[in-house]
Amino acid sequence: xxxxxxxxxxxxxxxxxxxxxxxxxxxxxxxxxxxxxxxxxxxxxxxxxxxxxxxxxxxxxxxxxx
Ligand SMILES: [Zn+2]
Numbered sequence: 812x813x814x815x816x817x818x819x820x821x822x823x824x825x826x827x828x829x830x831x832x833x834x835x836x837x838x839x840x841x842x843x844x845x846x847x848x849x850x851x852x853x854x855x856x857x858x859x860x861x862x863x864x865x866x867x868x869x870x871x872x873x874x875x876x877x
Contacts (some may be wrong), residue, residue: 815846815855817863827863829856834872852876 813831820842821827829846830837837843844862849855852873861867868876 812848812850814848816843817846817859819844826865826867828843828869829866830869831872836871
């Protein structure tokens with residue numbers, strides 16, 4: 812299980828990136844929101860989309876989910 816966070820600011824592509832705990836691309840605390848503790852990035856991104864419809868996995872920390 813890993814902790815997942817979402818960047819509340821959209822990227823230039825109009826997406827909100829979901830990161831795993833410890834990712835070097837995690838934004839500052841005030842610019843990210845805790846999504847939850849999940850077994851896979853697929854579940855985390857799915858959950859994140861309930862609040863941020865343009866949520867996508869970060870290429871660097873979630874690889875297969877980006
Ligand atoms: Zn990341």
